[in-house]
Amino acid sequence: MDKALQVREFAGLAGVTVRALHHYDRLGLLRPRRTAAGYRLYGRRELERLEQIVALKFIGVPLKRIKSMLDRDSAALPGALKRQRTVLEEKRRLLDHAIEAIRNAEQAFAEGRQPDTAILKHIIEVIEMQNDQDWSAKYYSPEARAKIEERKKEWTPELQEQTTKAWLDLFRDVEAALGDDPGSERAQALGARWKQLVGGFTGGDPGVAAGLNKMYADRPNWPAHMKETMAPFSNPKVWEFMGRVLKCASIG
């Protein structure tokens, strides 16, 4: 006869609450035997199972899935572990961003005399970057995403500013040259600048370039603030003109 414990003792032994045991019982996750009076009795088998439950819960597996894992496809464990790890790593990424955002805001507060509400703008910035990235991810293949991730590490705010300015300049110059012959020297020079700026983002990777094209093609579905951000670059005449310029370049 194995020692059988009542809920309270068992809960203490295993480091969970009595209520949790009740909960697991109702979910069918851990059903102890019962005395005639209905008291729950836990033994060694239950302890083992509970430990597995706690382990899976610790790594963030929801109770329902724990149940199906332990009851049915226990062979799927390694796959489940990996999936769960990627989930947690994603959560961690989010947490990192949030912490970074707070740091930004705190620093802004420590440095300057801004009204409290304005400080939150620093957090908003991070959120929007985050949103843009999550949202644009769907246009890229996994490999392309990996490339972008890699290149992002070498990305600095100054570089960002320079790039934005370069694009603005280019658009202004192209608008001034809309009447030119696409094959003209001036137009081709603009085309070269264009290609270089694109290359600065794609890093020459065709997969990244393909994603970028998909994203551009889908611009009617962009979220509002993305459209707003890209508003200075939305002139369709410029795009059309550059299309012809680049076609000339590839032919000639």
Place this chain on the structure above:
Amino acid sequence: MDKALQVREFAGLAGVTVRALHHYDRLGLLRPRRTAAGYRLYGRRELERLEQIVALKFIGVPLKRIKSMLDRDSAALPGALKRQRTVLEEKRRLLDHAIEAIRNAEQAFAEGRQPDTAILKHIIEVIEMQNDQDWSAKYYSPEARAKIEERKKEWTPELQEQTTKAWLDLFRDVEAALGDDPGSERAQALGARWKQLVGGFTGGDPGVAAGLNKMYADRPNWPAHMKETMAPFSNPKVWEFMGRVLKCASIG
């Protein structure tokens, strides 16, 4: 007249759902004006406030607190930011542990032929370490906790094993010497070994040592698995004997 938007447009603009706006409205967090028919109308002021809400939500502040922050003590923002950051950092610590635990389990799976359920033991190990640490934290002052954190970085599994063995050996030797005079050379040698092992954990820090004493004094309240872990070291005669030995040492 500022442009007033209906829920759908406003939600799209701000990147939240219509339902969320309804929710914030009911909570009193963001109350737009209404048309005669009861339609919600959002303007620039509402957009600003919503951005602040989203920012605070992003860093994990619950809606109720957001409300009180924005309505009443908006001056408490920097403090709130700091608190929130520590909360998130704590969460991140937990997440890291969970990820580490999964890695352990995955490696065990990749290496050896263990049954699936046994692999979860590797996760359980991490959980228990985590629990022990969280629970023992209450005995230490913040400074002592910081010291321990620092020393933990130089802690390796091998060192852990060595230390455990050293303690086991010491207890065995002390048990064999219980009849000796506490002032005797043999007893004093045992006392020296004891002090050295304690010092190996405290690093000579009196704060850490104080916490350790508090923890030992509270041993009736230790959780079950802690008692189990410490069972080999629970012989009260050994502790009593060592008390006398160390008193002799400090006097003589």
Place this chain on the structure above:
DNA sequence: TTCCAGCCTGACGTTGCGTCAGGGTCAAGC
């Protein structure tokens, strides 16, 4: 027998919305 500790089963509360269900509103087309 009585008492108290410990067990039981509901059932509601929490957090931030998602998701119907049932029913007005409004501009447009017939």
Place this chain on the structure above:
DNA sequence: GCTTGACCCTGACGCAACGTCAGGCTGGAA
């Protein structure tokens, strides 16, 4: 003037994992 169809409204339930009563048995001791 009436019907659409697109939007809007207000409940109200659902989810995840228990916490926290409330009301009522059980079981061993005094």
